[in-house]
Each structure stands twice: as structure tokens, then as C-alpha cells.
Amino acid sequence: MSIEELVEKIRSHRCYTHPLFQHWATSAPDVETVGTLFHQIRNFCDATRPGGNFPEALKQHQLSTESGLLQEIVESEENHGPELATMAGYIVNRAAGRQVFTDLYDQEAVEAGLKEFSDRLLGSLPGYDPATGLLGQTRRARAVFDGRQAMDRDSTIRNLGVALALEMISNRQLIPGEKHCLVDARLYGASIEDPEMHYLDEHWGEIGAEAQHEKNAIAAVGSVLNDETEPLIVEGVFAFLDALVALWDVLDAALLESGRAERELVSA
Numbered sequence: 001m002s003i004e005e006l007v008e009k010i011r012s013h014r015c016y017t018h019p020l021f022q023h024w025a026t027s028a029p030d031v032e033t034v035g036t037l038f039h040q041i042r043n044f045c046d047a048t049r050p051g052g053n054f055p056e057a058l059k060q061h062q063l064s065t066e067s068g069l070l071q072e073i074v075e076s077e078e079n080h081g082p083e084l085a086t087m088a089g090y091i092v093n094r095a096a097g098r099q100v101f102t103d104l105y106d107q108e109a110v111e112a113g114l115k116e117f118s119d120r121l122l123g124s125l126p127g128y129d130p131a132t133g134l135l136g137q138t139r140r141a142r143a144v145f146d147g148r149q150a151m152d153r154d155s156t157i158r159n160l161g162v163a164l165a166l167e168m169i170s171n172r173q174l175i176p177g178e179k180h181c182l183v184d185a186r187l188y189g190a191s192i193e194d195p196e197m198h199y200l201d202e203h204w205g206e207i208g209a210e211a212q213h214e215k216n217a218i219a220a221v222g223s224v225l226n227d228e229t230e231p232l233i234v235e236g237v238f239a240f241l242d243a244l245v246a247l248w249d250v251l252d253a254a255l256l257e258s259g260r261a262e263r264e265l266v267s268a
Contacts, residue, residue: 001230003222010168010237015245021177023257025185031096033255035117038088040138040251042114044244045084047141048166049077052148057156066220070163073213083199085110087182090196094188104196122254137247144240157229160221161236167217169244171210175203 001009010016024037051074058067082105089101089110101110115133122128127136134142144162147155178200183192192201203210225233 001225003218003225006164006221006225006233006237007168007218009234010165010241011172013238013241013245015169015241015248016173018173018245018248018252020248020252020256021173021181023252024177024181025187027257028185028187029095029256031092031100032117032121034095035088035092035100035114036121036255037251038092039111039114039118039133040122040135040247042081042084042088042111043132043134044138044141044247046081047145048170049080050074050145050148052145053151054148054156054159054163057151057159060151061153061156063156063224066160066223069216069220073163073167073216076209076213080199080202082107083202085114086196087199088114090194091182091188091190094190125250125254135247135250137243137250141240141243141247144243147236154232157224157232158236158239160217160224160229161233161238162240163236164217164221164233165237165240167210167214169241170203171214175200175210179204 029037051070055067055071055074058064058070085107086104089104092100092114093104101113103109118133119130122135123130123133125135128134129136129139132139147159147162150156150159179192182188182200183190183197190197192204221233
């Protein structure tokens with residue numbers, strides 16, 4: 001298939017239009033739910049940033065241009081973990097109407113507090129890991145990126161598919177979704193221009209980091225997509241999409257709108 005056809009295939013996956021963030025906006029979750037959502041989503045995002053051996057593996061297989069495109073993404077994402085923790089703490093404080101986190105720039109303290117919320121709300125679910133506070137679905141979504149440690153050609157080509165799907169979802173679903181529920185829905189009185197919202201400001205929009213990352217990934221995959229590489233690239237695409245949509249599904253069902261009817265029936 002052509003790169004345009006592959007892009008359309010990704011856009012047709014239900015992960016691309018998953019209603020998680022719309023449900024976040026319409027259900028106006030309480031502070032514990034907000035903290036829990038941030039804990040799971042932040043941990044997923046953390047796993048997507050390191051390049052591991054991926055750029056070097058591309059070079060090893062005579063894909064130097066593609067290596068450069070992916071290395072640009074990796075370098076752009078460096079040190080974004082602290083900024084995401086600051087934004088999460090800022091939104092939690094505004095949701096609570098008080099200082100749950102007194103120092104928004106103490107990454108360790110904020111992340112520990114988010115985990116406490118998650119432990120309380122999700123700790124009884126099957127597969128929940130009390131050590132990390134992660135759902136089984138979160139761990140599986142993170143594990144897709146373990147493949148970036150491999151150096152063989154098949155794994156490297158597969159990782160290109162993972163990267164393409166990641167950057168498209170990040171630019172077209174994840175970051176716009178966060179902007180919708182954190183800023184546009186006016187639940188928290190937050191502006192994208194607030195210093196504590198720098199993570200979102202830097203990633204969102206046509207001149208944001210994610211837009212450039214998507215262009216880089218499309219160019220890298222498009223240059224190597226052929227009859228031989230297509231099955232591995234497609235395998236990587238769906239390994240990522242299927243793992244992430246499973247995470248979105250469980251967060252939506254356990255915490256947000258899609259679980260509401262069931263909760264109301266139980267309480268009745």
C-alpha cells in the first residue's frame with residue numbers, strides 16, 4: 001500500500017476517534033479521578049519518549065535519513081516528563097480548589113500523589129500492579145516500546161510502524177483531547193498560556209512539536225514502505241493502536257462516561 005493508504009488505515013482505527021477525552025470533559029470527574037487518569041496516561045507517555053537503540057538500529061540497516069528523522073523526535077521529547085507532572089499537579093490543584101500539591105515542580109512528589117489516587121480508585125481491578133500503580137493495559141501499552149531495544153532488521157522495521165501510529169495519535173487524538181478536556185471545556189479555569197501548562201502549549205497545534213513529529217514519522221515510513229516491509233510496518237502500527245485503545249477503553253469504563261450507566265444501575 002502507499003503511505004497515504006496506511007495513514008488512512010490508522011485514521012480508521014477506533015483509537016483515532018476514541019471518546020475518552022470527550023467523556024472526561026462532559027462528566028467533569030472529581031479530583032481523585034483526575035489524578036488517577038493522569039497517573040495512567042503520564043506513565044504511558046513516559047514509555048514513548050526514549051529512543052533506546054531505535055535510531056542506531058536504523059543507521060545499522062542503512063536507513064540513515066530515517067534515523068535522523070526519528071532522532072529529531074527523540075531529542076524533542078527529552079525532559080518532558082517533569083513538564084507533564086507539573087501540568088498534572090496544576091490541574092489536580094484546580095480541580096480540588098486547594099493545594100493538593102504545594103510544589104508543582106517537585107516531580108517525585110506529584111507523581112507519588114497521582115499514584116495514591118490511582119491506588120485508591122483502581123487498586124482492586126484485576127492485573128493492577130501495586131508497586132507501580134499501573135493497570136495491566138497500561139503496562140501492555142508501555143511494553144510496545146520495549147521493542148526499541150532490539151537491533152535486528154525486522155524489529156527495526158516494525159518499530160517504524162509503531163512510531164508512525166504513535167505520532168499520528170499523539171498529534172490528532174491525544175494532545176487535542178487533552179486540550180479539549182483541560183482547557184476548552186473550562187472545567188479548571190486553565191489557559192494553555194499558563195506557565196504550568198507549558199507541556200500542552202509546546203505540543204499542541206499546527207506549529208507544535210507533535211505536528212512536526214507526525215511529519216517526520218510519515219516521511220520516515222513512506223521512504224521504506226514497500227512489499228517487503230509492509231507486513232512488519234503494519235504489524236507495528238496495530239501493536240500500538242490495539243494496545244492503546246485497550247487502555248483508553250478501561251479508563252473510560254472504570255472512571256468516566258462509558259461506566260456511568262452501569263454505576264447508576266448498581267447504586268439503584
